[in-house]
Amino acid sequence: MVSGRPDGVLARDVWEALGTVKDPELPIAITDLGLVRGVRVTGGTVAVRLVPTWVSCPALGVIQRKIREVLGSLPGVREASVEYVYDEPWTLERMTPRGRERLQAHGLAVPACRFAEPSSCPFCGSEDVVVESLFGPTLCRATYLCRACRNPFERFKPPAEP
């Protein structure tokens, strides 16, 4: 033990610190989005593995840098590595109920499980909605129009099921 902080305690601190890192394109923490695949702490050396929602998401580098920053200022961390892994694709099941609620509150509809399931308007709840475009303002959002309340809205777009 070099750091004087047991690995188990440090791991908890690391998870807590990761919970303060927000996705720059969505108003939720990366832990609520389900980006963190795993954290390993060995004698003060921290290895964080992340899984991207979209492989080409321009926020990936920003998130990596932010994590290095928060871990760099965490007492007991001697060294930290942050890498993206692809052993299993990201799916909507990785998003926490809190993450979903926050996105909904932000006016972004979130499918329960798959993009292909019917959508409802986040403003009035109507299911009389149409896709305007599969490609919205970010790679992970599609744009819709609600025919009931005439509001345009956005819906979270996970990578398609095979």
Next chain:
Amino acid sequence: MAGVLGTIADPALRRAFREWLLRTADDELVIGHRHSEWTGFGPDIESDVAMSSIAQEEIGHARVFYEQVAADEGGDIDGLAFGRPAEDFRHAVLLERENDGWEFAIVRLVLYESFEALRLRLLEASGQEPVAGLARALLREERYHALFGETWLSRLAQATEEGRRRVQAALDRAWPEALGLFEGTEADDLLLASGLLAQPPTSQQAEWEGAVRAVLAPCGLVPPEEAPKTGGRRGRHTADFERMLDQMTEVWRSDPEARW
């Protein structure tokens, strides 16, 4: 992320798999760049954003495959993307063709996405991590590109007789070079013999033709009977690519050591 090439012991096999990774990366970079030329010029704002997003995704996909090559060689990915002469690129010629109208861009998108899905399945089945996992993730992303392309294809071809005629003309032009997507080299033979690839590109071609014809037929579109035009996989490119490469690499060449 550790590179896949370091895990392949046999040097000839490693070179062959490198060839495959480069082909994949070059295809994605080159078509991504062509798609990006629609930014600001799409027929409507939604299509403009869509084509720009598809471009962003394809170039991002190129990036992760270049990273796999660079991880083994110690080079940087900008050097791979922007620092090679035209003859070192391994993409199919279809992808470098200039955007000759929206209908050509859509036809090319449809033909390429169908090919890309089959290739990603081969890479997934190779079991070579992390490339196999990457292929699995990318398959989920490419699906939306295909949906966008197919929706536009039927919209253009089924609107008016002029629309159908113009899409058919674009298909006639694109088809022989689309067959060139399946051009094989010695690398394919080696990978097949070793079992890294489960299927030769030629057998994938039949599957691709079936899938593509199923999209074309309801639109009243018929592929021409023509022989494949190949060469891209061996580094033989056209004047279209010379111009594109010149423009695409201009900023990088102004200061190759710069960090952006």
